[in-house]
Amino acid sequence: MGSSHEMRIAFFDVETTIPTQTGQGYAILEFGAILVCPRKLVELHSYSTLVRPSKLSLISSLSVRCNGITRDDVLAAPTFAEIADEVYDILHGRIWAGHNILRFDCYRIREAFAMIGRPAPEPSGTIDSLKLLTERFGRRAGDMKMASLATYFGIGQQKHRSLDDVRMNLEVVKCCATVLFLESSLPDIFTSSSWVSPNVTTRNRSNGKLSPTTLNVGNNKSNSSQRLGVEASPSSSMNKKLEEIFSLLAISNEEPDNTTLSRMSPFRDETKAELKRLEADDLDSPCQLPPIEALQHPASEGSNSSAVVLTPEEISIPLLAAKLVPYYRGTQKITLLHNGASFHLCSCRLRVRLGVKNFGEGGKPRFSFIVDATPTICQILDACDDIAHKLSTESGSISEWKHIVTRKCGFINSPTVRMHIQTTNVDGLRYETEIYRKQSSGAVEKLTLSQCNVDELDALVSSGSFVDVYFSLESYDYHQNAGIRAVLKKLFVCS
Numbered sequence: 001m002g003s004s005h006e007m008r009i010a011f012f013d014v015e016t017t018i019p020t021q022t023g024q025g026y027a028i029l030e031f032g033a034i035l036v037c038p039r040k041l042v043e044l045h046s047y048s049t050l051v052r053p054s055k056l057s058l059i060s061s062l063s064v065r066c067n068g069i070t071r072d073d074v075l076a077a078p079t080f081a082e083i084a085d086e087v088y089d090i091l092h093g094r095i096w097a098g099h100n101i102l103r104f105d106c107y108r109i110r111e112a113f114a115m116i117g118r119p120a121p122e123p124s125g126t127i128d129s130l131k132l133l134t135e136r137f138g139r140r141a142g143d144m145k146m147a148s149l150a151t152y153f154g155i156g157q158q159k160h161r162s163l164d165d166v167r168m169n170l171e172v173v174k175c176c177a178t179v180l181f182l183e184s185s186l187p188d189i190f191t192s193s194s195w196v197s198p199n200v201t202t203r204n205r206s207n208g209k210l211s212p213t214t215l216n217v218g219n220n221k222s223n224s225s226q227r228l229g230v231e232a233s234p235s236s237s238m239n240k241k242l243e244e245i246f247s248l249l250a251i252s253n254e255e256p257d258n259t260t261l262s263r264m265s266p267f268r269d270e271t272k273a274e275l276k277r278l279e280a281d282d283l284d285s286p287c288q289l290p291p292i293e294a295l296q297h298p299a300s301e302g303s304n305s306s307a308v309v310l311t312p313e314e315i316s317i318p319l320l321a322a323k324l325v326p327y328y329r330g331t332q333k334i335t336l337l338h339n340g341a342s343f344h345l346c347s348c349r350l351r352v353r354l355g356v357k358n359f360g361e362g363g364k365p366r367f368s369f370i371v372d373a374t375p376t377i378c379q380i381l382d383a384c385d386d387i388a389h390k391l392s393t394e395s396g397s398i399s400e401w402k403h404i405v406t407r408k409c410g411f412i413n414s415p416t417v418r419m420h421i422q423t424t425n426v427d428g429l430r431y432e433t434e435i436y437r438k439q440s441s442g443a444v445e446k447l448t449l450s451q452c453n454v455d456e457l458d459a460l461v462s463s464g465s466f467v468d469v470y471f472s473l474e475s476y477d478y479h480q481n482a483g484i485r486a487v488l489k490k491l492f493v494c495s
Contacts, residue, residue, distance in 0.1 A: 008035045008044060009127070010094040011166040012101075014108050015067040017058040018319065019340035027053035028080055028112050029069045032162025033090050036097075036170060043170070047090055048163035050077035054115075066318050067160045081116045088113075092121035099146045099169050100130040103314065104339075129173055134313050137176045143376050144313040146172065307342040309470065312376045315345075317383045322391045332395070334388050334475035336484070344489060346470045347377060353416050356457040365429075365452050367421040369461050371469075373405055378415050381405050381486075384473055388484050392477065399482035404473075419469060420487045423452055433488040435460070438468070439495050460493055468492035 012033035016026040032048035052074045053059065059071050080087075091109065098105055106126070113120035134144045141152035150158055150168055153175040158168060319339045327333035335342060354370040373381070381404050389401050406416045422432035429452050437445045437460075449456055461467065470490040476483060 008094055009038050009097050010035055010091055010123075011097045011170055012091065012105065013098055013162040013165045013169070014105050015069060015160065015162055016063075016108055017053060018060060018062045018066055020060050020062060020321075024058075024340070025111065026108055027051075027055075027058045028108055029053065029059070029063070029067065029074060030162045031083065031087060032164075032166055033087075034163070034166050034170065035090070035094075038095075041170070041174060043167070046163060047086060049083055049086075050074050051083065052077040052079050054079070062321070080112045084113065084116060084118060088118075088121045091123065093124055095125045095127060096123040097127040097169070097173075098129065098166065099172075100128065100314070102126060102128040102131065129169060130313070133173075133176050134311075136180060139313065139376070143315070143379070145316065149176075307344050307472065308338070309344045309346055310338060311346055312374075312380055315380050317379070320380075320383055320387055322384075322387045324391065324395060334391055334484070336384050336388060336473050336475075344470055344472045345380070345486075346468070347374070348468045349466050349494070350374070350377075350469060352461055352463055352465045352467060355462045356421070356454055356460075358454040364425075365423055365454070367423070367452070367454060367457055368418050369421075370406075370416045370418050371467065373415045373417045377417065378405050381417065381473075385484060388473075388475055392475075392482055397477055397482055399477050399480045402481055402483035404484050404486065417486055419467075419471065419491075420485055421457070421491065422487060422489075434490045436490070436492045437495060438492045444492065461491075466494040468494065 015030040028051045035045040056071045110120040142148040147158040149172045321337045324332040325335045350371040356369045359366045424432040435447045471486045471488045473484045474487045
């Protein structure tokens, strides 16, 4: 394989069907890619094609609403087996880049090759711009979806078509890199009168500290992540600096050699003093969010042990759905899905509005507390609420629907959500929600509370404190009241 092949970055995107039944997989409807020179950030080659799935019936109305690709559109299109050689040549041995590709597009490519009995292409590294920009650019653009980023930078509307989306992805990365470069090079000019809010910071969620620009190049072959620190620094030529950054992206998945390290050291040296100053000023740093893998919660009655754990920025509103599943003694229960799978949400640094109260009856405690809801959380919960409410009505329920996000009169800009702490009577009354205390240093201590006591809980989760939460959205319908509620799987109380 030639060096020119290795040095190119393959930005790619797939459009797929949306599963509507349990066990139904995805089918690729469109593949688009551009090959980019990492030194000049220019497009060298492009490829795009519609793909005819094995069964046209897989293209549901939900799929059409998501990407606009109909059955008629793909009638004359090639099958994936017919384009497999082209896709393999574009992707194999190159750095794969795209938005949310680690959680979606990479899996779809490997599944498609497995379906035709061929080995899948392998990357020399991966750049997931959703993960990268969320960590380095912060959430100044809202939920960090491609459409939100494009709107933020004024580069047009996302079309949800593969080739258009990958080109937009490259432009978004360029815009973000430019802003991060300017902020690190000229920190003093970004005041309250400038076009960047002084309250906007770019954080690395892995340690909760302000961080310089770091580009993550993941090695998919070993299912591990290789991190190359590329720290932005002042320079007389911004284009030259961006070329340096992207040329380092093209480094293979091997450990950096001495030459590479010597190229990287000037970036680190020039920003070391600035980084120390920024970290010293970062007195309002959020608590470190525990790794998603930490959520290993035993399945309980009516729960789905295979649920995926998603952060708010990983939720795509069009991919939310609801279905009825068997529950208890012939009854049915609404389950919410994202991309066809049950899910839990994790959110960091939520402020407690009202401390713990016991709303239980007949001796069985029901503990809950209220947190301020961020705009992104509100958007997700409102969408889930609407979807579940519609299904509840269609299924014949006449109960009064209670919205999960509370907006009291006069507090429209301060919405809240009630978080429910689970208890169980198995082997005696105890908390099923796992509760932890988190120190400002990041140390985590699991708490073993003596008894299910509201006073003990209220002293721990008091008004004004901050919490990190992992929770599921569970439906209820009793006493003529129905809705969905946030049920905590794990609760981390920040010191």
